[in-house]
Amino acid sequence: MQNKQAEQFEDYSIISNRMRNTKPSFIREILKVTENPEVISFAGGLPNPISFPQEALQESMNRIIAKYGQKVFQYSTTEGLRPLRQWVAKRYRERYHLQVTEEDIIITTGSQQALDLMGKVLLNKGDLVGMEEPGYLGAIQAFSLYEPEFCGIPLLEDGLDLEVLERVLKENKVKMLYTVPNFQNPTGLTYSLEKRKKLGELLRHYDTVLIEDDPYSDLSFEAEVLPYAGAGVLENSVVFGSISKIITPGLRLGWICTKNQTIREQIVVAKQASDLHSNIFAQYLIYDYLEHNDLKEHIAKIKELYHSQSDAMLRAIARYFPKEVKVTRPKGGMFMWAELPQGLSSMKLFELAIKENIAFVPGNPFYTKEGEVNTLRLNYTNSDATMIEEGIKRLGKAIQTILEDSSMNQ
Numbered sequence: 001m002q003n004k005q006a007e008q009f010e011d012y013s014i015i016s017n018r019m020r021n022t023k024p025s026f027i028r029e030i031l032k033v034t035e036n037p038e039v040i041s042f043a044g045g046l047p048n049p050i051s052f053p054q055e056a057l058q059e060s061m062n063r064i065i066a067k068y069g070q071k072v073f074q075y076s077t078t079e080g081l082r083p084l085r086q087w088v089a090k091r092y093r094e095r096y097h098l099q100v101t102e103e104d105i106i107i108t109t110g111s112q113q114a115l116d117l118m119g120k121v122l123l124n125k126g127d128l129v130g131m132e133e134p135g136y137l138g139a140i141q142a143f144s145l146y147e148p149e150f151c152g153i154p155l156l157e158d159g160l161d162l163e164v165l166e167r168v169l170k171e172n173k174v175k176m177l178y179t180v181p182n183f184q185n186p187t188g189l190t191y192s193l194e195k196r197k198k199l200g201e202l203l204r205h206y207d208t209v210l211i212e213d214d215p216y217s218d219l220s221f222e223a224e225v226l227p228y229a230g231a232g233v234l235e236n237s238v239v240f241g242s243i244s245k246i247i248t249p250g251l252r253l254g255w256i257c258t259k260n261q262t263i264r265e266q267i268v269v270a271k272q273a274s275d276l277h278s279n280i281f282a283q284y285l286i287y288d289y290l291e292h293n294d295l296k297e298h299i300a301k302i303k304e305l306y307h308s309q310s311d312a313m314l315r316a317i318a319r320y321f322p323k324e325v326k327v328t329r330p331k332g333g334m335f336m337w338a339e340l341p342q343g344l345s346s347m348k349l350f351e352l353a354i355k356e357n358i359a360f361v362p363g364n365p366f367y368t369k370e371g372e373v374n375t376l377r378l379n380y381t382n383s384d385a386t387m388i389e390e391g392i393k394r395l396g397k398a399i400q401t402i403l404e405d406s407s408m409n410q
């Protein structure tokens with residue numbers, strides 16, 4: 001009996017189809033390699049620790065225990081801490097002029113849980129999900145658990161290719177469309193105002209649910225705040241937010257904002273079944289932090305650092321990358337995206353680069369279809385200017401090597 005169990009475990013026959021069809025995060029695998037301190041890593045999507053206001057959070061921790069006592073340790077409501085939801089709603093009213101209240105906000109365990117909950121609530125096996133191509137691999141992974149069909153819509157410099165999207169919408173029932181409109185992961189690209197307007201206009205004719213996942217808009221290097229395509233425009237609009245990139249990812253707090261009552265009610269049921277509620281201690285902690293500190297000032301420090309790191313990377317790229325390589329110029333956020341000449345494989349580049357102790361994420365996991373690609377993601381938030389220069393120099397050399405060595409090309 002015991003042997004039978006061991007056999008089953010090895011051949012994964014006891015594991016559900018849904019899990020067997022879901023890949024582990026490729027980035028988590030790469031991060032294991034980058035634990036070596038010799039490696040300069042542009043791979044992770046980690047915020048710089050400058051964004052963690054440790055002392056202020058310590059003060060808040062002491063204050064909430066003294067102020068609220070046992071409440072901060074007790075079970076709580078699924079929707080989340082009301083004053084925190086009020087803070088989120090107020091911010092949407094002030095920054096985006098959205099007519100939302102705390103009733104439209106559900107606090108989640110990071111926006112990653114929001115992805116899972118949306119999949120759980122909306123997707124039947126085989127449903128069609130529109131994804132930016134390339135798109136956030138954590139979303140591909142989260143939705144994969146619900147066994148949908150993916151349809152990649154090319155992402156252009158100014159946002160989704162709306163001609164392709166319109167064709168797809170006309171020919172198929174697209175259950176939901178997932179977008180990251182600001183400083184997208186992985187490309188760093190941002191949707192133009194015109195694209196946002198046209199996307200909202202187009203989707204008015206369909207019942208597709210538009211998700212605008214927005215963890216990066218606060219990290220803009222420019223003053224302009226662009227409106228959402230769907231929020232305030234579409235019935236089936238859902239926006240996600242997160243504290244991960246502006247305060248800390250470790251507390252795992254994010255939110256879903258939607259005026260669609262049916263979606264909200266179902267999300268609450270799904271979340272009850274999943275974790276009852278997000279960590280209430282963390283919710284009190286963040287609410288207290290927001291009450292007693294100037295978030296705008298805090299974010300300004302993060303943006304200044306990221307802007308200088310992004311500039312340092314662009315300068316090094318101009319100096320060390322072969323001119324055939326194309327790179328996006330992000331106006332905020334944490335990533336840029338490089339495209340090697342056609343025919344070169346970024347996975348082969350990765351294998352070569354890692355020998356030179358330099359890491360990045362090859363483009364492959366950001367596409368819904370498998371196959372060789374010539375693109376890669378570079379993160380600039382976690383290395384100082386000297387490391388950025390050295391890392392890009394090494395990477396430039398590795399690119400030059402595969403450019404010259406035709407045996408390494410596809």
Ligand SMILES: Cc1ncc(COP(=O)(O)O)c(C=O)c1O
Pocket residue numbers: 045109110111112113136138180185213215241242243244249252253254
């Ligand atoms: C586009 C996008 N969505 C969601 C997440 C997950 O963030 P959170 O820490 O809020 O779960 C990330 C994290 O990198 C992301 O880039």
